[in-house]
Amino acid sequence: MQDELALLARARSLDPEALALIHDTYYAPVFRYVAARVGDQVTAEDLTSEVFTRFLSALRDRSAPQTSLQGWLYRVASHAVNDHFRQHYRARQVDLDDNLPNGEAGPAETVEKMLDHESLRQAVTELTEDQQNVIALRYGQGLSIQEAAQIMGKNEGAIKQLQARALAALARKLRRMNE
Amino acid sequence: MTMDTVFEARLIECLAALEAGEPMEQILTRHPEDAARLRPILEVAAALPTLTMEPRPEAAATSRRAFLAEAEALRAASRRPRRAGNPWPVLQWLGTLILVLGGLAVLLAVSDSALPGNPLYGLKRGIEGVQLVLAPSGEARSALERRFNQERIKEIRALLGGAGAAQVEFEGIIEVIQPDSGLWQVSGLPVWVDSNTQIVGTPLVGSTVRVRGVTEVKGGNLVQASLIAVVEAGPAPSLTPTVSLTPAPSGTATPTPQPTPTPTPTPTPLPAPTATPLPAPSLAPEATEEEDSGTPDVTDTHEGEAESGGTSDGY
Numbered sequence: 198m199q200d201e202l203a204l205l206a207r208a209r210s211l212d213p214e215a216l217a218l219i220h221d222t223y224y225a226p227v228f229r230y231v232a233a234r235v236g237d238q239v240t241a242e243d244l245t246s247e248v249f250t251r252f253l254s255a256l257r258d259r260s261a262p263q264t265s266l267q268g269w270l271y272r273v274a275s276h277a278v279n280d281h282f283r284q285h286y287r288a289r290q291v292d293l294d295d296n297l298p299n300g301e302a303g304p305a306e307t308v309e310k311m312l313d314h315e316s317l318r319q320a321v322t323e324l325t326e327d328q329q330n331v332i333a334l335r336y337g338q339g340l341s342i343q344e345a346a347q348i349m350g351k352n353e354g355a356i357k358q359l360q361a362r363a364l365a366a367l368a369r370k371l372r373r374m375n376e
Numbered sequence: 377m378t379m380d381t382v383f384e385a386r387l388i389e390c391l392a393a394l395e396a397g398e399p400m401e402q403i404l405t406r407h408p409e410d411a412a413r414l415r416p417i418l419e420v421a422a423a424l425p426t427l428t429m430e431p432r433p434e435a436a437a438t439s440r441r442a443f444l445a446e447a448e449a450l451r452a453a454s455r456r457p458r459r460a461g462n463p464w465p466v467l468q469w470l471g472t473l474i475l476v477l478g479g480l481a482v483l484l485a486v487s488d489s490a491l492p493g494n495p496l497y498g499l500k501r502g503i504e505g506v507q508l509v510l511a512p513s514g515e516a517r518s519a520l521e522r523r524f525n526q527e528r529i530k531e532i533r534a535l536l537g538g539a540g541a542a543q544v545e546f547e548g549i550i551e552v553i554q555p556d557s558g559l560w561q562v563s564g565l566p567v568w569v570d571s572n573t574q575i576v577g578t579p580l581v582g583s584t585v586r587v588r589g590v591t592e593v594k595g596g597n598l599v600q601a602s603l604i605a606v607v608e609a610g611p612a613p614s615l616t617p618t619v620s621l622t623p624a625p626s627g628t629a630t631p632t633p634q635p636t637p638t639p640t641p642t643p644t645p646l647p648a649p650t651a652t653p654l655p656a657p658s659l660a661p662e663a664t665e666e667e668d669s670g671t672p673d674v675t676d677t678h679e680g681e682a683e684s685g686g687t688s689d690g691y
Contacts, residue, residue: 213444213451217440221440224431225430225436228430228436233427241429241431242435245439250442250446253446256450313423317427321427337427337428357392358388361387361388364387365387367420368417368419
């Protein structure tokens, strides 16, 4: 915690080393979170860069976080994803991956697997914002219940309940997609 | 619990087991009645981690370059001399500061007259504390401490004058000790001392003591002392006047003052004021400017001192 406070203090003075360290530390976690919500590599990369641009703007406007940087970055990432969803119509598409997996699964099963993935990604984007957040933090980023609770500002029981309901909603959506 | 709530609790437990690495089939065998409902949800939970994407190194590197370049541009902009821009944010800041300072000034002015028990009294004492911290050591600090102690005495007089009851503490010189009645007079204030009063040191007439207690009415307005601690043993004053809480009628006038000093009483320990008798005060004090009756009383002395202090009890 003390290290993060010191890092933030240096970042507020636009110290290049501190800023580089922040980018190196948080780029991947923010990307995984964003990717879990938008389901697209390129979009996730663009939005992750946007998060760091917004961080610089906050430093310039003196509205950057004073204590917890991680929580702040996830919240900004959530806003960036919401803005993206509002601005773009997401049509359901099927993208065939050029890199085929090993030969154990045949083409039909591979396509079926990607459809499932695509369906699952699509279903995630149809959840409520809180449900998307908990899925992205817990499964996209691999955070614990406690860490997700801290970032989302909820208690652990609420996170468990939110997660259970999000997963149940996903299962219902997938069943409807397959009907 | 409703059925849905029961199922939800069961689902939460199963998800925790799945995350801990327990095989799904084994989890479902524990809940055969809900297995059909639980299975698809647990399968989704098991599939979600496969959606995890990792950032491409080249994308991370591109983002880093752009981020640091933008930061450098910001640093360069902050080093340039400021042009006259929009003054509005500065004016807003100044306006807010003026409002805050003005409100603070009002609060400080109101708290200055606050008495113990008043919500602003803590602020008053806090300000005094800050002043003491900032005061240079030596005579300046001592003068400040004396001023604040006088303020404590002034506050107690106001409370005894009917402003209310409160915990009080002050430092003063013992002027009278009446062991038979339990009434003492410390810097003009009537103090009730009984078996519940903790005595520290050997208080004598003339000693400087710290008094802690509560103001209350007890046959007269006084300070019920819970503690009297000797700060400095001083020479006994030449005269030991009688303490009374109410103006004494002329019929009870005590003898006129004697100019001859009385001998200093022998110091004796005082675990309880009534336990060790002290020489009973037998002489009225020298007449002060405010006195015109033979028997001084505490009330008169208070008012006299208050008037001579140039302040009124305007609380």
